[in-house]
Amino acid sequence: MSLSRRGFLAASGAVLLTAAACGAKTAARPTASDPAEPLPPIGTRIEALEKRHNAFVGLYGQNLDSKVEVAHRDGDLFAMCSTFKGYLSARVLQKAQAGELRLTDTVLVDTELLRPNSPRTEPNVGKPMALSELCAAALQVSDNTAANLLLRVIGGPPAITTFARSIGDDRTRLDRWETELNSALPGDPRDTSTPRALGGGILTVLTGDVLDPPHRKQLEDWMRANTTSSMRAGLPPGWTTADKTGSGDFASTNDVGIAFGPGGERLLLAIMTRTQSNNANTPALRDLVGEVATVAVPALLGQG
Numbered sequence: 184m185s186l187s188r189r190g191f192l193a194a195s196g197a198v199l200l201t202a203a204a205c206g207a208k209t210a211a212r213p214t215a216s217d218p219a220e221p222l223p224p225i226g227t228r229i230e231a232l233e234k235r236h237n238a239f240v241g242l243y244g245q246n247l248d249s250k251v252e253v254a255h256r257d258g259d260l261f262a263m264c265s266t267f268k269g270y271l272s273a274r275v276l277q278k279a280q281a282g283e284l285r286l287t288d289t290v291l292v293d294t295e296l297l298r299p300n301s302p303r304t305e306p307n308v309g310k311p312m313a314l315s316e317l318c319a320a321a322l323q324v325s326d327n328t329a330a331n332l333l334l335r336v337i338g339g340p341p342a343i344t345t346f347a348r349s350i351g352d353d354r355t356r357l358d359r360w361e362t363e364l365n366s367a368l369p370g371d372p373r374d375t376s377t378p379r380a381l382g383g384g385i386l387t388v389l390t391g392d393v394l395d396p397p398h399r400k401q402l403e404d405w406m407r408a409n410t411t412s413s414m415r416a417g418l419p420p421g422w423t424t425a426d427k428t429g430s431g432d433f434a435s436t437n438d439v440g441i442a443f444g445p446g447g448e449r450l451l452l453a454i455m456t457r458t459q460s461n462n463a464n465t466p467a468l469r470d471l472v473g474e475v476a477t478v479a480v481p482a483l484l485g486q487g
Contacts, residue, residue, distance in 0.1 A: 225478060229242065236456075246484065247451060260377055261435065261437065262365070262371075263374055269427040272405065276402055286318075291310070292309065292332070298362055303316070321333060322405045325428065340357040350388065350393050353380065355380055368433070381439055389440075407423065422448075430467045434456070437456065438454050442480070
């Protein structure tokens with residue numbers, strides 16, 4: 184006896200339901216939707232980025248909650264360039280905390296001291312600016328004249344080296360002023376640090392007891408308003424940073440700070456890069472810094 188179309192569909196449905204019920208009692212077979220092969224180790228992926236960009240990459244990262252770390256060339260020396268301004272502003276805040284100065288104290292912006300890339304001090308030549316304004320300028324737009332004016336207040340470049348040692352950073356050193364410190368000559372130890380040392384130092388001033396809570400919050404607020412961040416381009420949606428960038432010759436391009444996730448995640452990222460070529464005029468590697476962040480963040484979160 185032949186089945187009608189309606190009868191055939193009903194019978195087919197019964198067969199499918201029976202098969203599904205039977206399948207629930209047995210192990211599922213692999214399908215095309217099974218997880219892909221594990222990602223290569225993070226070091227291998229960063230080496231691929233180095234090859235593609237003809238660059239050296241230094242990375243030190245830490246999940247501040249789980250204490251998971253990632254590292255690549257984290258003990259190698261890189262030119263700091265403007266990342267030193269994080270220490271500079273922290274030292275100004277430390278002196279204010281000790282009553283040695285006030286953030287409302289002013290400094291005259293002398294035209295003879297004007298340096299390139301000074302978007303906030305240049306319009307104020309011949310006028311006084313408060314130390315708080317100079318710190319904000321140095322951290323948020325990397326104003327070079329503001330940095331030099333602040334260096335004069337704390338005792339010059341050697342004061343940065345002394346400050347670094349006082350917070351447990353035994354590698355960072357500052358020898359020159361803006362903008363000479365950006366020459367970044369390969370092998371030159373002046374004005375250098377390592378990703379692990381500088382990252383650890385920035386972590387200390389942003390989360391440790393070097394500064395009291397009000398001054399620590401001030402430093403974080405200034406750094407959260409940084410407009411030059413390179414790492415932010417590599418972060419997931421909804422993330423932000425309190426960071427400081429730096430760039431110089433030989434494509435020296437750095438970004439060091441804490442990335443904050445929407446779920447309360449806190450990740451230290453210290454990324455320092457430079458070209459492998461001998462061309463001092465090689466363009467900056469801002470895109471590479473973002474790509475390194477894209478690789479480092481999932482690893483720090485335990486996601487790959």
